[in-house]
Amino acid sequence: MFKLPEWLLRADRRIQELNLFRRIFIMMFPLMIAAIGVFEITIRWFDIHAIEYAHIWIILIPLIFSIIISYLSARFTAKEVAHPIKLFIESAKAIARGNFDHKVNVHTSEEMTQLSRIFNYMTRELKEINQGNIRKTIQEKIKTEAIIRNIADGIIVVGPLNEVLMINEVVEGWFHVQQKAVIGFSLNFFFPELKFLVKQALDTQGETVFQDELTIKPLNSPSEIYLGANASKVMDNDDLIALVIVLRNITKEKEIDRMKTELVNVVAHELRSPLTSIAGFSEIIKDPHLSEAIRKEYIDIIHYESGRLAEMISKFLDISRIESGKTVINKVPCDLTTVVDNTITANTPMAQKRSMHVSSTLPKWVPLVHADPDLIGQVVLNFFSNAVKYSPEGSEIKLRVAVADDTVIVEVSDNGYGISKENMKHLFQKFFRAKDEKHVKDVEGTGLGLAFVKEIIHQHNGTIHVESEVGKGSSFSFALPIDFTLPENAALKPAS
Incomplete structure (x- = not known):
């Protein structure tokens, strides 16, 4: 005064x-x-x-x-x-x-x-000093509100009587509400998911930070998201001024936890099988009375299981390296027709073992793309091997290379078991395997192949497309942009 x-x-x-x-x-x-x-x-x-x-x-x-x-x-x-x-x-x-x-x-x-x-x-x-102070106070208030409203986390400010004092734009999007519609109303009416957290905070003495987790389904999100909620009191001596609730999207952390759990399960299940075989047959071949023919058979099994074990470990390392940016990608002018032809020629015996028919439609010439032939070959091999594994014996696999707009498309299709719409949502997630479908639950795999494919195509600025119907088969394709800077593609360069 x-x-x-x-x-x-x-x-x-x-x-x-x-x-x-x-x-x-x-x-x-x-x-x-x-x-x-x-x-x-x-x-x-x-x-x-x-x-x-x-x-x-x-x-x-x-x-x-x-x-x-x-x-x-x-x-x-x-x-x-x-x-x-x-x-x-x-x-x-x-x-x-x-x-x-x-x-x-x-x-x-x-x-x-x-x-x-x-x-x-x-x-x-x-x-003049008073007006300057008022202007400064207003500017600071506007700045603070702008920061709060545009911060990445959700902010809800609640009064001593559990009334909503302020929310930011993130909260508006997550809970489908507008600030002007909720100000002054009870928090429990618009945000019932937080009522127990707020009640606990208001009923407890002191300035302890309270935490909780909740799940919501925003309109602009295809799936539910997980939120971590922290409630902190703002006190003036012993009087409660407000309760500030900070909501943080922890969906990625939850997904990482899920992936870690699945990784442990995959490692425990997938690696245990070859290790058990290796350990068991190694013990058996120690028997001096074992015939040479049986000993050789068991040694072949040990060799096969060792190769399968090495392949799994290699996939773990490959996807880890490419995600961390440690994989060296040697992009060169690349003819995708040649890459597809070489890959299928080398792996057709895989399909012949299951009496499958493999056909391909490869044009004599396609525009060149800027890509790493070895990595793109692994993408084609992954699509092809999946078609072999997830199709019944005697079915047909088709490969096609074509040009569309400014891209070259490679497609692998089959008439196999197909993929459900629910599993399609998780198809490119690491460690995901569609074990809930009876025809594929016993198929061996790590759940890393398509995640690896997605990362490779992303590194090449390309796109992936999948079509599938249960019982009718699947079609996997990727498209890479044509490199118009190459002399071989100069005639194809679109007019500016």
């Missing part, structure tokens, strides 16, 4: 003293006149001599004059000094109440006029 200067307070007290003196004189003046009259009657009554009478008046007259002069001086002081100071005091009080447009107009003397000018100048300066 604004406090008046000490000199103004002292002046105010002096004014009050002068006014008191003036009121006392006004009250005493009639008594003085009456006393003089009584004195005159007494002199006449007792027949005091003229000389003595004159002496008495010589004493009374100066006394009366001094009293009159004091009274006039007090009135003059009150008018010329005290009244202006009183105006200054009233003006100071008005300014203290925030009225910075108040002015003092005192012209009783040159000094008072100068003082009033200085006082008014001070008032103008205070007004």
Whole structure:
């Protein structure tokens, strides 16, 4: 609160003293006149001599004059000094109440006029300072609100009575509400998922941070998201001002936890099988009575399981390296027809073992792309091997290379078991395997192949497309952009 200067307070007290003196004189003046009259009657009554009478008046007259002069001086002081100071005091009080447009107009003397000018100048300066502070406060408020509304985390501010004071844009999107619609209403009405967290925070003493997790389904998200909620109290001494709830999207962390769990399961299941075979048959071949033919058969099994184990470990390492950017991608002018032809030629025996028919539609010439032939070959092999594994014996696998718009497309299709719509959502997630379908639950795999494919195509600025229907088969394709900077593709360069 604004406090008046000490000199103004002292002046105010002096004014009050002068006014008191003036009121006392006004009250005493009639008594003085009456006393003089009584004195005159007494002199006449007792027949005091003229000389003595004159002496008495010589004493009374100066006394009366001094009293009159004091009274006039007090009135003059009150008018010329005290009244202006009183105006200054009233003006100071008005300014203290925030009225910075108040002015003092005192012209009783040159000094008072100068003082009033200085006082008014001070008032103008205070007004400018006050307006500057208000502008600064408003700017800081706007800045703070802008930061809160655009922060990546969700923010909800709740009052002591559980009423919503503010939310940011992230919360608006997650919960399908608008700030103007929820302000002042109970948190439980619009955010029932948080009522237990808030109740726990409000019912507990101190400034402890409370945590919780919840699951919501935003309109703009294809699936549910996980939120971590932290509630912190804002206290003023022992009074609760507000409760700030910070919501953070922890879906990725949850997904990482899921992947870690699945990795452990995959490692435990997939690696245990070949290791068990290796350990078992290694123990058996120690038997000196074992025939050479059986010993050779068991050694072949150990060799096969060792290769399968090495392949799994290699896939783990490959996807880890490419995701971390440690894989060296040697992009060169690449003919995808040649890559597909070489890959299928080398792996057709895989399909022949299951009596499958493999056909391909490969044009004599396609535009070149800028790619790593070895990595793209692994993509083609993954699509092809999946078609072999997830199709019944005797089925057909088709391969096609074509040009569409500014890309070259490679497609591998089959008439196998197909993929359900639910499993399609998770198809490219690491360690995901569609074990819930009866035809594929016993198919061996790590669940890393398609995740590896997705990362390779992403590194080549390409796209992947999948079509599938349960019982009718699947079609996997990828498209890579044509490199128009190569001389071989110059004639194909689109007009600018």
